[in-house]
Amino acid sequence: xxxxxxxxxxxxxxxxELKGKAVVAVDILRATxxxxxxxAEGAARIFPVMELEECRAHAExxxxxxxxxxxxxxxxxxxxxxxxxxxxxxxxxxxIAITTTNGTRxxxxxxxxxEIVVGAFLNLQTVADHLTELGLDVLVVCAGWKGQFNxxxxxxxxxLVERLQKTFASENDSSLAALYLYQTxxxxxxxxxxxSSHVRRLEHxxxxxxxxxxxxxxxxxxxxVWRHNMLVDLKVxxxxx
Amino acid sequence: xxxxxxxxxxxxxxxxELKGKAVVAVDILRATxxxxxxxAEGAARIFPVMELEECRAHAExxxxxxxxxxxxxxxxxxxxxxxxxxxxxxxxxxxIAITTTNGTRxxxxxxxxxEIVVGAFLNLQTVADHLTELGLDVLVVCAGWKGQFNxxxxxxxxxLVERLQKTFASENDSSLAALYLYQTxxxxxxxxxxxSSHVRRLEHxxxxxxxxxxxxxxxxxxxxVWRHNMLVDLKVxxxxx
Numbered sequence: 001x002x003x004x005x006x007x008x009x010x011x012x013x014x015x016x017e018l019k020g021k022a023v024v025a026v027d028i029l030r031a032t033x034x035x036x037x038x039x040a041e042g043a044a045r046i047f048p049v050m051e052l053e054e055c056r057a058h059a060e061x062x063x064x065x066x067x068x069x070x071x072x073x074x075x076x077x078x079x080x081x082x083x084x085x086x087x088x089x090x091x092x093x094x095x096i097a098i099t100t101t102n103g104t105r106x107x108x109x110x111x112x113x114x115e116i117v118v119g120a121f122l123n124l125q126t127v128a129d130h131l132t133e134l135g136l137d138v139l140v141v142c143a144g145w146k147g148q149f150n151x152x153x154x155x156x157x158x159x160l161v162e163r164l165q166k167t168f169a170s171e172n173d174s175s176l177a178a179l180y181l182y183q184t185x186x187x188x189x190x191x192x193x194x195x196s197s198h199v200r201r202l203e204h205x206x207x208x209x210x211x212x213x214x215x216x217x218x219x220x221x222x223x224x225v226w227r228h229n230m231l232v233d234l235k236v237x238x239x240x241x
Numbered sequence: 242x243x244x245x246x247x248x249x250x251x252x253x254x255x256x257x258e259l260k261g262k263a264v265v266a267v268d269i270l271r272a273t274x275x276x277x278x279x280x281a282e283g284a285a286r287i288f289p290v291m292e293l294e295e296c297r298a299h300a301e302x303x304x305x306x307x308x309x310x311x312x313x314x315x316x317x318x319x320x321x322x323x324x325x326x327x328x329x330x331x332x333x334x335x336x337i338a339i340t341t342t343n344g345t346r347x348x349x350x351x352x353x354x355x356e357i358v359v360g361a362f363l364n365l366q367t368v369a370d371h372l373t374e375l376g377l378d379v380l381v382v383c384a385g386w387k388g389q390f391n392x393x394x395x396x397x398x399x400x401l402v403e404r405l406q407k408t409f410a411s412e413n414d415s416s417l418a419a420l421y422l423y424q425t426x427x428x429x430x431x432x433x434x435x436x437s438s439h440v441r442r443l444e445h446x447x448x449x450x451x452x453x454x455x456x457x458x459x460x461x462x463x464x465x466v467w468r469h470n471m472l473v474d475l476k477v478x479x480x481x482x
Contacts, residue, residue, distance in 0.1 A: 008249065008390055009253060011252060011253055011256065012250060012252055012253070012388065012389065012390075015252065015387070015388045015389055145414075146256070147253065147256045148253065148256055148413075148414070148415070149249055149253075149414055149415045149418065150414045151414040151417060151418060154414075154418065171436065171438055171441070172389075172438050173386075173389070173390055173391045173392040173395075173437050173438055174389065174390045176392060176436055176437065177390065177392060177395065177418070177422055180421075180422055180425050180426075181418055181421055181422065184421050184425060185421075195412065195417055196414050196417065197412055197413050197414055200412070
């Protein structure tokens with residue numbers, strides 16, 4: 001039986017073996033939720049990059065550029081980090097270069113893995129099905145907040161452990177903790193998270209609508225995976241297949 | 242109102258400001274539980290050291306030496322890491338040099354703090370009272386297991402957050418998570434922890450009796466604090482003083 005483990009922060013990633021594993025990179029508020037939404041809205045490719053300048057440079061090759069720093073849209077870019085900014089045909093057929101405070105880092109630091117999947121509550125079951133099909137050991141890499149543990153990414157990890165608990169072993173302490181926290185919180189994630197520091201930081205930025213959206217489960221059948229320095233939607237490939 | 246925060250691993254400690262704070266170093270299974278027990282049994286001073294050789298060298302100055310590696314007593318030392326090894330007058334009036342896999346590291350890495358207290362369920366209320374009296378911001382530093390998150394140290398952190406929740410602010414995500422996990426587990430910590438990887442590792446070593454003991458709350462009125470490169474029991478000093 002393959003196993004599922006949870007890494008609570010990119011700062012702990014060096015303690016884990018990535019080789020041969022499937023990594024699920026998660027930054028619920030809001031990078032990976034937004035990437036999933038972008039693909040659902042027809043984006044062609046997403047280039048997650050670390051620096052603002054690198055992101056800006058992608059505009060020359062026809063990319064839309066998206067940048068967030070400390071929870072707000074960075075100046076001089078086409079898009080921010082709110083999923084609603086990617087709707088209404090804005091990203092249909094387009095390539096997007098994106099840089100965010102924490103989410104991009106979780107993806108790029110996991111490049112040694114066999115497969116990197118971008119996870120969010122929005123595509124939870126699609127991710128779970130893909131992992132079951134792959135049958136590799138899974139490591140959920142939580143983006144956290146500036147290296148620190150955060151609740152919303154942990155709750156996603158717990159939701160994934162719950163969905164996979166019949167087919168994956170989850171006996172390590174971090175996946176048990178994530179599962180228990182999710183089971184405590186799942187009846188009302190929005191209320192539960194309202195106590196969290198990051199959510200309060202974002203509420204302050206008046207994005208309550210974003211938060212409610214990013215906590216919805218199984219909205220999209222979208223599967224962003226890492227291929228040759230970019231993210232593509234494997235579901236679209238299957239459909240076109 | 243001062244705050245209480247929780248650092249889940251020494252590997253995350255660089256993300257926290259220690260200056261001016263009270264650190265509670267915790268390694269429930271078993272380093273800090275054993276240190277608390279040693280003081281309750283009359284030990285004079287404890288020298289937590291990082292390396293086996295450094296520990297051995299303390300024998301020359303009349304110290305008892307105690308060493309654990311990977312859950313078992315290291316060869317050629319007077320004591321291991323089981324609290325029961327420190328009972329029956331064995332440590333009365335003695336100085337002890339001790340090195341353990343994770344616990345020693347949590348203490349030594351926190352030296353920039355204003356105060357370092359050694360915490361365990363065994364002296365939970367004594368620690369809580371001391372922190373209330375100090376009134377400093379608190380950081381609980383979990384020793385973890387080889388840098389990774391573990392449940393038993395997190396549950397201690399949650400218990401401390403619960404005891405302090407009327408007088409300390411605990412709005413960060415790690416202290417909320419610790420509190421929720423403790424509230425889920427506290428009715429039967431032994432059964433809850435039986436699923437944990439570290440506890441299963443230790444059960445394998447047939448130390449179930451140690452585990453049950455280390456999870457008992459408020460057994461000792463003992464307060465080990467860091468002073469000039471050693472731990473002393475502040476309660477003994479108060480009584481004598």
